[in-house]
Amino acid sequence: MKPSEEQWNRWLDGSLSPEEAKAMEAAAEEDASLTADRAFFRQLSADLKETIPAERTPPFADFFNSHLQKRIRDLQEEAESAAKQRPSWWPNWFRLSWAAPLAAATVVVLTLMQIGVIGGRSGSQIVYAYTPDDSVTARTEFDRETNAMIVRLEGMEPLPDGFDLLLADADDAEPPFLVESPAPSQETFVFVGPQPQYPSDRPY
Amino acid sequence: MNNPQPTSSDPEVKPSAEGVQETADADPTGPSDDELVTLCQAGDTGAFDELVTRYRGRVYAMIYNMVKSEADAWDLAQEAFIKAWKALPKFEARSSFYTWLYRISHNVTYDWLRKRKIQAEGEFDEGVQQSVDPKAKTVPFEEARPDEKLQHQELRKRIENAIDQLSPDHRAVILLKEVEGRQYNEIAEIVGISIGTVMSRLFYARKKLQSLLIDVYEAQ
Numbered sequence: 001m002k003p004s005e006e007q008w009n010r011w012l013d014g015s016l017s018p019e020e021a022k023a024m025e026a027a028a029e030e031d032a033s034l035t036a037d038r039a040f041f042r043q044l045s046a047d048l049k050e051t052i053p054a055e056r057t058p059p060f061a062d063f064f065n066s067h068l069q070k071r072i073r074d075l076q077e078e079a080e081s082a083a084k085q086r087p088s089w090w091p092n093w094f095r096l097s098w099a100a101p102l103a104a105a106t107v108v109v110l111t112l113m114q115i116g117v118i119g120g121r122s123g124s125q126i127v128y129a130y131t132p133d134d135s136v137t138a139r140t141e142f143d144r145e146t147n148a149m150i151v152r153l154e155g156m157e158p159l160p161d162g163f164d165l166l167l168a169d170a171d172d173a174e175p176p177f178l179v180e181s182p183a184p185s186q187e188t189f190v191f192v193g194p195q196p197q198y199p200s201d202r203p204y
Numbered sequence: 205m206n207n208p209q210p211t212s213s214d215p216e217v218k219p220s221a222e223g224v225q226e227t228a229d230a231d232p233t234g235p236s237d238d239e240l241v242t243l244c245q246a247g248d249t250g251a252f253d254e255l256v257t258r259y260r261g262r263v264y265a266m267i268y269n270m271v272k273s274e275a276d277a278w279d280l281a282q283e284a285f286i287k288a289w290k291a292l293p294k295f296e297a298r299s300s301f302y303t304w305l306y307r308i309s310h311n312v313t314y315d316w317l318r319k320r321k322i323q324a325e326g327e328f329d330e331g332v333q334q335s336v337d338p339k340a341k342t343v344p345f346e347e348a349r350p351d352e353k354l355q356h357q358e359l360r361k362r363i364e365n366a367i368d369q370l371s372p373d374h375r376a377v378i379l380l381k382e383v384e385g386r387q388y389n390e391i392a393e394i395v396g397i398s399i400g401t402v403m404s405r406l407f408y409a410r411k412k413l414q415s416l417l418i419d420v421y422e423a424q
Contacts, residue, residue: 005404009407037414040421043421044413048378049382051360051363052269052379055262058260058261058277058281064256064282065260068253069249071286075286
């Protein structure tokens with residue numbers, strides 16, 4: 001019996017099934033080279049583990065970590081700087097984070113137009129809300145009490161507890177904000193306006 | 205919940221004659237890799253620092269064993285961890301963090317080697333079936349008198365030289381199997397190949413090592 005490459009490897013590694021191992025042992029009794037192979041690789045395997053360490057302390061190990069931390073901080077600063085440098089003429093739109101898998105298929109693109117006065121204050125008015133997903137509709141309404149534009153999404157799957165929406169204004173100097181999820185519902189309210197505190201060290 | 209330490213299939217860390225071994229024993233009461241990853245995905249760089257400390261020894265060793273240069277291995281290990289940091293938001297825990305990190309480290313190393321175009325001389329070509337007679341005499345690295353008993357250091361040097369003569373493809377699988385103690389499916393995932401290809405590369409790597417070192421063991 002001439003073993004296949006896989007059988008030969010598995011036999012050396014002791015990972016054959018009992019039936020296969022029995023067959024290989026029988027073959028080894030008739031072919032001395034198989035027995036010699038096993039003896040050779042048992043010794044070589046032990047010597048390899050002895051000779052080549054599975055772990056090595058990198059030189060200047062503490063600096064290895066601190067240098068990485070510095071590079072990560074640099075990356076974060078670059079990302080924040082790039083976000084602030086978008087041109088002012090870029091139309092405002094709000095991006096939903098894909099952090100939650102249920103929201104991955106839902107996109108709402110809001111086109112805003114700068115107008116003179118809304119409720120006594122200058123700002124933007126949402127003139128168009130677009131959802132690529134036909135099953136989801138978006139309606140907007142202005143709430144005078146909170147001075148906020150409310151985007152109502154209908155047709156989304158119920159949101160689980162802990163589901164977070166991260167909204168970002170591409171043209172706003174302020175960082176994007178985190179919206180706490182409401183109770184699971186077929187409707188999701190996304191508040192555009194006064195927002196809760198945003199974790200400033202979020203990497204994305 | 206995943207273990208906070210590398211998988212149980214990993215070998216015990218063997219002390220190195222050069223004293224360059226670093227253990228990766230995590231505090232069993234400390235956070236698991238999964239917990240640290242979740243913190244990292246929320247932007248906790250301190251949690252990432254903990255993961256770096258946990259796995260820098262293994263990552264550095266794996267890379268060093270492939271490139272054989274402390275300076276290059278140091279730089280490549282840095283790149284591997286930076287790539288891991290950037291990719292963490294997309295990590296979905298379909299494999300352990302350790303295996304995932306190893307995959308990144310392997311790819312970084314492999315890309316670097318490809319650029320350096322490091323080729324082993326007389327390496328097996330998997331597309332060509334070669335019959336290797338394990339009893340064939342090979343030219344030893346150093347001329348040794350038959351009556352001279354090889355010392356441990358000489359054996360070590362011969363083994364290291366033999367490993368160096370393997371192509372990156374074969375070196376990677378033999379090191380992952382023999383030094384890291386990885387299972388076949390783990391090797392396949394780390395290297396990004398099928399289990400069949402793992403078997404094939406392992407077979408040829410072992411046969412190559414046998415042809416290069418048979419005289420060493422016959423002399424003992």
